[in-house]
Amino acid sequence: MAQASFKHLRTFIACVLALALTAQPVMAQSILRDAETEAFFEEISEPLIRAAGLDPANVDIVLINDPSINAFVAGGQIVYLHSGLIEAAKTANEVQGVIAHELGHIEGGHVIRYSEGVSAASGLSIASLILAAAAIAAGAGEAGMGILAAGQQAALGKFLAFSRAQEGTADASGARYLSAAGITGKGSINFFKTLQNFEFRLGIPQEDSYGRTHPLSGERISVLEDTYSADPAWEKTLNPKWESDFKRIKAKLTGFLADPTDTMRDYPETDKSIPARYARAYAWHKGAYPQKALEESSSLVALAPDDPYFLELHGQILLESGKPVDAVLPLRKAVELTGNQPLIAAIFGHALVATEDKANLDEAATVLKAAVTKDNQNPFAWYQLGVVYAQKGDTARAALASAERYLMEGAPQFALPNAQTAMAGLTEYTPDWIRAQDINMVAEAQLAQLKKRRR
Numbered sequence: 001m002a003q004a005s006f007k008h009l010r011t012f013i014a015c016v017l018a019l020a021l022t023a024q025p026v027m028a029q030s031i032l033r034d035a036e037t038e039a040f041f042e043e044i045s046e047p048l049i050r051a052a053g054l055d056p057a058n059v060d061i062v063l064i065n066d067p068s069i070n071a072f073v074a075g076g077q078i079v080y081l082h083s084g085l086i087e088a089a090k091t092a093n094e095v096q097g098v099i100a101h102e103l104g105h106i107e108g109g110h111v112i113r114y115s116e117g118v119s120a121a122s123g124l125s126i127a128s129l130i131l132a133a134a135a136i137a138a139g140a141g142e143a144g145m146g147i148l149a150a151g152q153q154a155a156l157g158k159f160l161a162f163s164r165a166q167e168g169t170a171d172a173s174g175a176r177y178l179s180a181a182g183i184t185g186k187g188s189i190n191f192f193k194t195l196q197n198f199e200f201r202l203g204i205p206q207e208d209s210y211g212r213t214h215p216l217s218g219e220r221i222s223v224l225e226d227t228y229s230a231d232p233a234w235e236k237t238l239n240p241k242w243e244s245d246f247k248r249i250k251a252k253l254t255g256f257l258a259d260p261t262d263t264m265r266d267y268p269e270t271d272k273s274i275p276a277r278y279a280r281a282y283a284w285h286k287g288a289y290p291q292k293a294l295e296e297s298s299s300l301v302a303l304a305p306d307d308p309y310f311l312e313l314h315g316q317i318l319l320e321s322g323k324p325v326d327a328v329l330p331l332r333k334a335v336e337l338t339g340n341q342p343l344i345a346a347i348f349g350h351a352l353v354a355t356e357d358k359a360n361l362d363e364a365a366t367v368l369k370a371a372v373t374k375d376n377q378n379p380f381a382w383y384q385l386g387v388v389y390a391q392k393g394d395t396a397r398a399a400l401a402s403a404e405r406y407l408m409e410g411a412p413q414f415a416l417p418n419a420q421t422a423m424a425g426l427t428e429y430t431p432d433w434i435r436a437q438d439i440n441m442v443a444e445a446q447l448a449q450l451k452k453r454r455r
Contacts, residue, residue, distance in 0.1 A: 032063040032083060033378075035343040036252070036309040040245050044092055045079075045099050051180035052103045052173070059106070061099065065257070069198065071098050073105045086253055088194055092246035093238050097174065097188025104173030171220055175227045184236045185228030192221045248309075251275035255282025274300065281313060290321040301330070308337040312344050315351065324354035335367070345371040346381035353387055364388050372404075379405045396425025400432055403439045412443035412450070419443060 041061035049056045059077045067084040074080065079102040081095070089095050178185050228234055255263050255278065263283035267276040281296035297314040304310055315331035318324070331348040338344055345367050352364035368385040372378065386401035403418035422436035 030065045032065050032253075032256075033343060034063075034252070035312065035338065035341045037063060037249050038343075039341075040092075040242075040249050041081075041099075043245075044096055044242050045103075047181035047183065048096060048100050048103055048177045051177040052100075052107045054103070054107065059103075069195065071102050073102050077106055079103065079106070083253060083257060086250060089191060089246075089250075090194075091187050091190070091238060092242040093184065093187030094191040094194075095187075095246070096183060097178065097185065097191050100174035100177045100188070101170050102174075103177060104170030107173060108169055168220075168223075171224060172227070175224060175231075178228075179231045179233055182233050182236060184233050184238070185224065185231060186234070187238075189221060189225055189228060192224070196221065247275040248278055251279035252282060255279035255286070258283075260284070260287035274303065278313075281317065285317050285320070290317065293317050294321070306337060308334040308341070308344065311337070312347065316347055319347065319351045319354060324351045327351040328355065328360075340367075340370050340374065342371040342375035342378060342381065345374075346378055346384060349381065349388070350384050353384055353391075358391070361388055361392055365392070376404070377408065379408045382408065396422050397432065399425070400436050400439075403436065403443075407439055407443060412446040415439055416443035416447065 038061075041063075042056070045059070045061050046056045049059045054077065059079070061079050061081060063086070064080050064082050066082040067087070068082055069084045069088045070082045071085055072080050079099055081098065085098060086095065089098075174188065175185055178188065251267065254266060258266075260283040263279050267279040267283075269280065277296050277300050281293050281300065284290075284293035284296060294314070294317055297310065297317050300307070300310040301314050311330040311334035315327040315329075315334060318327035318330070328348070328351050331344065331351050334344050335341065335348050349364045349368035349371065352360040352367065365385070365388045368381055368388060371381045372385060375381075382401050382405035386398045386405065389395075389398035389401060399418040400422035403415045403422060406412070406415035406418060419436045419440040423433060423440065426433040426436060
């Protein structure tokens with residue numbers, strides 16, 4: 001009987017852990033990085049972040065390659081949006097509603113307080129286990145198991161109620177941020193209606209939300225419609241620039257992620273709009289039709305010669321089509337127009353290296369060093385910088401760049417020897433030597449931890 005009791009307890013703990021893990025980023029998911037998309041998220045979220053009393057410089061909006069309609073926070077001040085959410089959203093205003101909600105979780109410290117819900121639920125479960133053990137010891141086995149089952153159900157219910165309360169608080173906070181920023185909540189309501197349609201398709205009962213981590217979308221709509229409709233910002237018109245930019249972002253994402261045939265169905269060649277040209281350029285490039293891709297990107301550059309993102313796309317297609325010399329000019333211009341945006345600068349640096357002209361190596365080194373200084377979370381830029389150093393004969397700094405890259409990619413077994421090679425070739429106590437030493441220590445600690453886990 002004792003074994004049965006522990007089996008039930010393990011079942012409850014597994015349920016709680018499964019729920020807790022839904023708030024964590026899945027390692028198998030990849031982060032999608034794009035200069036234009038990140039600039040767009042920064043622009044539409046800034047007024048909401050300020051309304052939440054947070055510093056925009058400390059909050060990041062990160063796009064995850066996942067087709068499900070979801071968003072979450074997982075510690076720190078980072079909002080993760082799934083690519084499926086962008087696909088499902090019809091307007092930038094809908095995305096703002098989601099971001100506002102997630103900022104409510106950050107301001108409320110909900111991830112930090114998540115353990116409170118688990119602790120309260122665990123307390124009930126442990127209490128029921130003690131009572132059940134007493135009943136079993138007294139010879140009332142069936143009664144003991146009944147107490148245990150009831151206790152687990154109550155514990156799980158308490159945890160789910162805690163989670164739903166946090167969601168309700170985040171909804172209310174999000175509404176407050178939108179109001180303070182003078183942004184209508186219509187997008188928030190519309191997006192919840194989209195979610196409700198999915199609930200209908202999945203056959204989720206709509207009577208009540210008991211047994212769920214989130215309130216039903218219908219419940220949330222009922223509460224929020226009253227709040228939003230009474231707000232002075234309710235009738236505010238949508239920001240035309242944000243909505244136009246969103247169409248571009250959505251088209252670009254479709255072209256990049258979707259099967260090219262699906263993209264061409266959604267954005268046929270008869271559609272001459274900018275978003276359609278954008279989507280097709282990516283689709284043709286992805287489908288290995290470089291000439292058609294270049295025709296689309298050239299048409300975009302012709303329409304807006306000073307649009308840095310059109311220039312970036314055109315340069316990237318040229319580069320990846322085996323024409324790095326031709327790619328240099330549009331990429332250099334894109335870098336200049338964006339004030340050395342690090343993601344674009346990394347592609348430009350790659351193009352300079354790919355020309356195989358040693359006269360370009362000094363410029364490539366300058367560009368790539370600036371890129372990693374502004375944004376050191378870019379393994380591609382570190383890789384290209386390592387290539388530059390290797391071609392210039394600077395083995396130590398090539399190894400340091402590789403160590404940075406491998407540490408970032410979660411490969412301490414490769415970061416460690418590269419850091420040691422860098423330390424051996426650099427002057428002691430210089431900034432680069434100290435950085436190599438730091439990577440060496442971090443990699444050693446990570447490897448020791450991995451070895452400990454395997455025991």
